[in-house]
Amino acid sequence: MKNNYLCKRWGYYMSLLVVVGSLTFIHYSVRATAISYWQDLAEVQVNGTITDEANNPLPGVSIAVQGTTRGTISDADGRYSLQVPTFESVLVFSYVGYKRKEVTTGSSSQTIDVQLEEDTGLLQELVVTGYSKQKRENLTGSVATVSAEKLTDVTTPNVGNLLQGKVSGVNVTQNTGRPGALPTIRIRGRNSINSSAEPLWVVDGVIVAGVPTLNPQDIASVSVLKDASAAALYGSRGANGVVVVTTKAGESGTSTVNVSARTGVSILTMGNFDVMNSNQLYDYYQGFGNPDAIPNWYTNDLLNTNTDWFKLGTQPALTQDYNLSFGGGNENMKVYMAGNYYNEEGTVKGYDYDRFTGRINLEYNVNSWLMLKPKIMASYTSVNDQQHELYDMYRNLPWDYPFNKEGQPINPYNPGVNWYSRDQNNYYYDLQWNYNTTSELQLMTNLDFQIDLTKDLSFISTNNVTYGNKDSLNYQDPRSISGEADQGRIANGENRRITRFTNQMLNYQKSFGNHQINALAAYEFNDYHYNNVFAQGKGVVPGTQVLNATSEAVQTQGTLNEYAFQSVLFNANYAFAERYSLQFSFRRDGASRFGLEKQYGNFYSIGGAWNIHNEAFFNASAFTYLRLKGSYGGLGNTPDAYYPQYETYRLDIMYNGRPAIFPNTLGNNNLTWEKTYETNLAIEAGLFDRLDIIVEAYNKNTTDLLHYVPLPDVSGFSGFWDNIGGVKNTGIEVSLGSDILKTDNLNWRLDVNLGANRNRITNLYEGSSQINGNKIIEVGENVDTWYLQQWVGVNPADGTPQWNIVDPETQEVTLTSNYAQATLQKVGNATPDFYGGINSLIQYKGISLSANFGFSKGAQVYNAARETYDSDGAYPTYNQMNLQDGWSRWKAPGDQATHPQLIYGGNSNSHKPSSRFLEDASYLRLRNVRLGYALPTALLSQLPVKNLDIYLSSDNLFTLTKFSGLDPEAAINGNTNTLYPMPRRFLVGLNFSF
């Protein structure tokens, strides 16, 4: 450890030295060129001071004489002086972030003071690109941003959810309606088969492990780095895209306290999924073609019980979200401080998610060259989980009732209890006592500072330690069924995660004349340490919570994992005359997950952009702006396994209480990065000052795919990690934004984004294909290709299921009712044709109405739940789903039906996986709609507040889909079984500041 530390420091000083040296060189050579500009003879002297709107002097403003190569730059006090020809010259004043200004000189020497206006137009917007900020005008890569205002519509504790439907090419799916659950995010499709497809998260310059815990209201902006040019600076970790989060900072000269509160009610939604009630199930049983097989308990008496398990187990649940923040400061000090409390009850009873977050962001100008930027974030999340069993709510029969006459829960295992549902589980019984709790503390501390070495060159140091601790407790009461045998059991786990991140960066920024240079070089180190301890004890006195109170230890476990990255990186942007931009970036990464042979990898990108609208020849007045950009670069991905390079023997086994070892992985010392080479082309246009269009096309070629190559079992191993094969993703993304109405009182902004991605495996290990669950991995096919028995419907003659047999030689197709004989075939894939979002905002005076829709078209999903709930009698003692519109049941010979005859015990394995259960999961979902009212200024002036607005909001109001399961969105992500559907939520909220 110590060695490593020294080594790190040494590396850091070395890099610092070299970078300082090279940048100083650049600095002076550039200055030398600049000097030559004004060596021409001139007749008139012009001088003056350049200020901003607040009359502060603006240094570094470039002043050019139009039509000549002459120019200068304002000094530290905003002063300039320049020789110009006596005839009327046009001086052009330009500065990053400000509108250009042109002034015509007179015939004699004069003073021209200029005030520059801040440019707030789209192209002038500063975009956070990870290690730096850039004007959108100069961007060469694909970076999408979501501002704070757009981030806080949906009520959720997770940032990921807030990106849903707001960024083209970013597919966010929420898998469960359980409070606090994280969504899945895919940026521009899936590059990888076996290794992670999760994007990298960066918070205030710090690469975090996994998904960060953040209060959404602390976020100033989110940038999504989609292409190689944008993400290449994250090298080996950027292949799945990067989500860059910047938290809020105080503003100088203000002090604002902001209070926001919202609360609401969530209600479980079941989509098109509908399980049977007592009568429906009774009739279903009547349909069995083999009534002799039905057990004797099937009688009219069953109809006396009609339990709606969902009604019993769900509730209108309360959500509360309160936020208090302060932002402000003066010239030397800026403060942002905020506290948040978030609480959400589950719509499924018995689950309570509770979170406190706090943050302090400071910026302190110690003197003219040193700025300290410490940040602290803390969150404490606790979950009480005594949740009702969803699994049983779906499966239990309406003929079972969980309580006896006295209202006490029944134990189905008690002799004499008639319990018909097959799993014999009445969860109410154990829920009388048993529970889980988790609590998680997260601390993120940044000790960041910036030293301005010269006017143009600064040293930026980012240093972070993130600490996470999670404590889990599982309590099983001695009276409960699960705790009975042990006389109660307590399980306690402690998990700890520490990540360290440090980045030492030199940043050079220079504008002169028509030239703008922005360069950075940095050294970075990042490591991860996770360990846990888990212990169980049995024999407890009811009500205790700690292991000490157990009478006998049962099990102790503990593990530890680590990884480390070390990198150097370099990036340069050059812009000329606001017309052309060029970018180059390079990163060299070393990672602990690879063997010594291949520990380091290089990643780079180049990019360029052309602002056509700034060309003299371009005169189409319809265009507010028109840009072309393109980029190419390489990115990497690391395997999920921590130590895939090593041949190892496992130590976590024993025999007869004695330690044992067993070979478990083969190792691969030549294992290296999965590489993605991406080309991105984009056109951006603004039309009639109303319409913004961005069209992007990309081609991502992933090679050296990190793949867990399966071995035949006779090898004694399941497989090994290797770099094999490739995947190609191509896609197009369109963003349209329009100010449809723009009047004094009425405004309507509509944004539509659309992404389409095609995915194909280009190369695989020795060309072989691999069956992976219900999917196949094969060259030329989509990564998510379904490989199933092909369903060909019900035989009208006898109501049996039918599948295809394809003769491997002749390709001749025959039908069979024998499932085991049916041929596995490629029957579609799970990739949507396109997906995206629609965002609309209508404002009339103080009233606003916003809506956020998400949609996806054409994904084929395997509805695994139907194996159980649409089983044609295979699971007669699980509750079954009602037939959807358009479905029909075979009853008599000649029936053309979608569903086979009901047979008690199952009809020839009709419920086993086949293309029968593949469904189209296209959907359109209204994620959020919100009606707000902001108090008019006239009224506000009489109140001690700066602004006040109230709103009504609803999440997940409706979903249009034909999918027969609970949630098409979760299904696309592969989650179709007993999932927790997304609730519908109604909220009322209030914001005010003073």
Add this chain to the structure above:
Amino acid sequence: MAIFLLGIVACEVERYPYDSIVADKLDESGAGIEAATLGNYAMLKSWTDNWYRLVEYPGDNVALSGTTSDALFFNYNYQHIPNNYRVATYWQNSYQVIVGTNKIFDTFEEGVSEENDQLLGENYYLRAMTYFYLTNIFGRPYTQNPASLAVPLKLDADAKVFPERATVEAVYQQIEADLLKAETLMSSFKENVYASPEAAQALLSRVYLYMEDNQQALAYADKVLASTNVSLLPTETLASYPTIVPESNDETIFAIKFVKDADNLEWSSIGSMFANIQGVGWGEMYASQPYLDLVRQYPSDQRNGFIDPVYLLNDAGEKTLWALYVDNKYQYEWLPVEGAPGQYTYTDANGNIQKLGITMAADDTTYTIKLADNTRQEVELEYRMADRNGYPKYYITKCSGRKDRRSFGHRLFPGWQRCTSTVPKQMQS
């Protein structure tokens, strides 16, 4: 730039695993043949799970109360499906153990020390045993056609070598050779939870029996019986066989041991399918009627002790009688029976009280009732029982250790997996 990069390359980002040990560092750690051999035993623990389900469920001794969503259903009902994970896992576990033993043969030489040879012998035994069950499950019986294909004979530890299926004969020859070698290499009987010369001899006896070399089968059985390390349990203790820890059970020649609490199987134990004991276990598969008929033929049959019917009590806390039979739809039917022995009555389909028919024979008494169609149906006189899906709960506790685990162990996780299926006691694994 080049210098810039050089400055960095010297730094270390190496990290090593903690749950496992890197092969290169194995020697430094001191973990040798003993730990590696124990590793093979350890892997056999998970192997037992599917091995048992594959050999027992297709038999007639058990009856499943309805259907189950687990793939074991297809082992039970003969509807073989190509992607049965239980079969696949059994196959995979078997070859893991085989390669685990091969690795030891590649690494450690014979004749270095007595302890080493003993351990090598144990590994030869484990490999032979694994191949023996593999070939019996995936190949034809030896005597049917020794030239037919059985399973691949993997005899090295090279992960890139994938042998083709070998003949039944070749596999048997290998098993025989391994066992003979094991018998010579091993010199002591440590405990019956490790392989021993007796274990090798017992398995040899079985192998020869399957090869119909009865002379040799007899000879090796005699060797085992002559050993002082093992002996048959007295008859009266036999029913409590499952409740005795392996090391205290003289009849067990070789067992794969599960340590109480540390090897926590609970719901995934093989006994969990047979009973729900103190809230743990699926309890979905019961003793079948043919099996019950067989063991009940002689009340003194100690195997009756392995069956634990779940009786229901009336309000007075007493057991009540049933006339139980299987009807022509293969469903269990039952009627309450009242009265004293010899004067049993029941209520027929028309609501009339009838006397239970009795036929006394020398060794058995049979009872009959009259059905609605006036035919007579033989019935079993049984106490009223709990049922699942119309199947009376004849819990099998043979695989579950004690019925009351509070006295000692622990429900379905009895201290070790204990089930022999069709394998005789001597083969207890």
